[in-house]
Amino acid sequence: MLNKFDFFNREPAPARKGCHGAGGRRQGKPCQMRGKSLLDIPIGGKAIIRGHSSGGAVRQRLLDLGFVPGREIEVVRVATLGCPLELRVAGYCVTLRRTEAYQIEVEDER
DSSP: OOOTTHHHHSOOOOOOEETTEETTOOOOSOOOOOSEEGGGSOTTOEEEEEEEOOOHHHHHHHHHTTOOTTOEEEEEEEOTTSOSEEEEETTEEEEEOHHHHHTEEEEEOO
């Protein structure tokens, strides 16, 4: 019979090998980006948007918010745990999740 402390003292189970690697979960689609993402820009730093690796409704929403290629963007601040990020684009501030910010490819300011 197990007591409540046996859970912490047992050996870890070996990783399962399935068709999707360890854990048997899909890892999502591979990233197609080749340059820097918006997450690589420090607080107070500015960059120029090169493009998006997102698609569908998320891509359209980002374009509607002003995240178009060639536009300057500034990282204003980042929350304590890293999500969300506050960005200044087209003269106003927008907050994005890390997953959405990761999909925006940028280059250093000229």
